[in-house]
Amino acid sequence: MTLPRITHPDDAVRAALARLADGGMVVVADDKDRENEGDLICAAEHMTHKMMAFFRRRTDQIVRRTGEARMPTDYGRFNAVCFRSAHDDIEHVALTMGDLSAANASAAGVLVRVHSECLTGDLFGSQRCDCGSQLQAALRTIAEEGTGAVIYLRGHEGRGIGLGHKLQAYESQDHGRDIVDANLDLGLPVDGRDYGVGAAILADLGVNRIRLITNNPHKYSGLGGHDLTLLDRIASRPSVTPENIAYLRTKRDRMGHLVDLPPVALA
Ligand SMILES: Nc1nc2c(ncn2[C@@H]2O[C@H](COP(=O)(O)OP(=O)(O)OP(=O)(O)O)[C@@H](O)[C@H]2O)c(=O)[nH]1
Ligand SMILES: [Zn+2]
Structure with a gap:
């Protein structure tokens, strides 16, 4: 984009108005004695979905x-x-290690795990899923590399359905339903997660070039x-147990997870 050369304040106003009339966006910056921030504006009649997304990404403070x-x-x-x-006022946490800005600027980018809360797996060591072992493996891998973020x-929790509903889904899985149908039987989405907050946290950390585990x-x-450049996907090897093999197979077969599993049932 080429910016007009401004030599007089009136020229700035004229250039801004011309740009707005043209469907463009303009940043109006305060002078240094005021709040010292900028406002992004455009003409309402030229607003598009793409511009709206740009506005939200650049001006909404999604996380603090x-x-x-x-x-x-x-x-x-x-x-x-x-x-x-x-x-929604929910608190999230980033565990970071090393110089993220140097890693972000490097060819390999930053090693990142975006982990969905699973109280039962992460905290209690539940064997119904592989979340706890994936979290631990990610922390270990990042520590070995010396730089990265979880x-x-x-x-x-429960792919967005909450803990109570997840336990209800477990109960129906114990009566033969798989993880997908168990959610649907409850009238809930199979996966209701949104990753906008995760992306906003990465942006706040100055990370936009990642290898995702x-x-x-x-x-x-x-x-x-x-607004993230995903340079590579790093596979996370699940710990397979007799308790979670059916769960892992459903994730592979019905949810498209890219995971190698033993072909026969474990004893
Ligand atoms: N509804 C429901 N949620 C589950 C079940 N088992 C685990 N979860 C939730 O699934 C979420 C983790 O999602 P997964 O699909 O296992 O893995 P992922 O994070 O999408 O993918 P990876 O990055 O490969 O780990 C956590 O929030 C768990 O609480 C289940 O049987 N039913
Ligand atoms: Zn889990």
């Missing part, structure tokens, strides 16, 4: 940092940053729609 501290863990020394989501998204192609494409 609310706390930050050193976080030594069993896997290595991380930094914990808490973010509060403006839309974005822990709360409010994603996931087996879920929907997560990969979901994040890809948010």
